[in-house]
Amino acid sequence: MSMPALSSHDASEITSADAEAQAGFAAAARLAAWRRRLLPLAAVIALLVLWELGVMIFKIRPFIAPAPTAVAMTLYGKLGMLLGNLLPTAIEAVAGFLIGNSAAILLATTFVYQRTAEEALFPIAVMFHTIPVMAYAPILVLLLGNGLEAKVAIAALICFFPTLVNMTRGLRSVSSQQMELMRILSATPSEIFFKLRLKSSLPYLFSALKIASATSVIGAIVGEWIGATTGIGALIIQATYNFDSPLLYATIVVGSAFSAAFFAVISWLERYFLKWNVAQTA
């Protein structure tokens, strides 16, 4: 933490033994940081090597389980085609993410100001949430056709509920003393909303957005399973039917790499906007 030193005279009292202990402590902290990064990486490499060896030793046929090297070869050889199929999936996921979360934020705001709306609509939202994606996906494809719209709608719906619940709770996470403070200051309703409620809700919103960044990709892929000629979902189905396991695995790698990147972007935004949040800075 970069704090102005209040007791700078203490610094002169630090003896060389203290400095040594301090250096030792810093070294231990650096080592711990490297361990946190390197251990998972080592575990992943070990698993891949075991997998490769297992495929070789037990002579497993490629269409049942391809060796990691075979997957890597496909990834390299068909990267253009894979990325070409990632593009529609990414568009659907991001569009669904934006639409679903915007709708959830708007509805949560309505809930906070109109209790009646919450009482009337929240049970319906819960009911919808209990329907599995796989069940309502075909309905949306029937309703919206075979194009982008149905997939966007599925991705939006899958994002919607967690954000609605979190955002409603976030907007209400204002303490009664903070509300009293705003009243003493004669704050207008819009000042209370933008300067107090919205800011208080951001940590809740971002934890929902992080969930949504992963689920929106799932929504888009599920939508493509039902009926699509391009996209990660369509490619998964084709590769499975053709017993092209290396392609199937490579497709999954591309899909999850995109999910991880999406998640990383949201996490970065969270750190940027929530610098003040204790949980983030600690």
Place this chain on the structure above:
Amino acid sequence: MSIMSQTTVLDRTPVRDESLAVRLQDVTVRFPTERGVVTALERVSLTIPSGGFLTLLGPSGCGKSTLLRVVSDLIPATSGQVEVLGTTAAAARARRDIGFVFQDASLLAWRTALENVQLPLEVGGRSKRGGARDARELLALVGLTGWENAYPHELSGGMRQRVAIARALINDPKLLLMDEPFGALDEIKRDRLNEELLRVWEETGATILFVTHSIYEAAFLGQQVMLMAARPGRVREIVPVDLPSPRRVALRETPQFIALAAHLRTVLEAC
């Protein structure tokens, strides 16, 4: 010693007295609850002279916080008269003449110390007055020079409460209401902040109404201590405090202070 003699002399004439910062006459506050109507305050009368320092002392549930909220127009009085700075509580609040310091500092976590102090200047635009104080100067006044850009989570509990005091002072209020502001602090910090509060009080010339459940704090800070009894919340006694000024923490070891504290304790225990 009792308030009763004072109020009978003072009232009957509903003249608005500018030399009084706060005047409550027979103020009663009732709330409907699940277990029936609760009387939070019953016929409470009190006056605070302009520039005075009144501490409110009493057991929990005696309506101390309710009283502060009636004076600051957060809760309406069910009956009785409320006069704040020569006008109604609502008008005094709208004029930005009232500063409030809460039990927890209630800082906005996403604002730095300086930005928290400046919050009152950014909201309630139309009611803003000209005479706002400089936020950096106020932070210096409460001993937080060098911490302007620290976020609340980087500050200790005592420092957060100092920021809250600076925030309450930004509009240069004539009346400062404090609701157990140091209740969550350890004794040493509390002592230090008590001394500093007296310094701030002398420097700003504001009237202070201070709620506490600490006998020592009430006696140390107040020019008068108002003792309250619970269920229903009512005034028990108003005790004038004749202690030399400026007051330092060592004052608490003097026989005069010990006798005063003993008297307050006796009255409280009889509540």
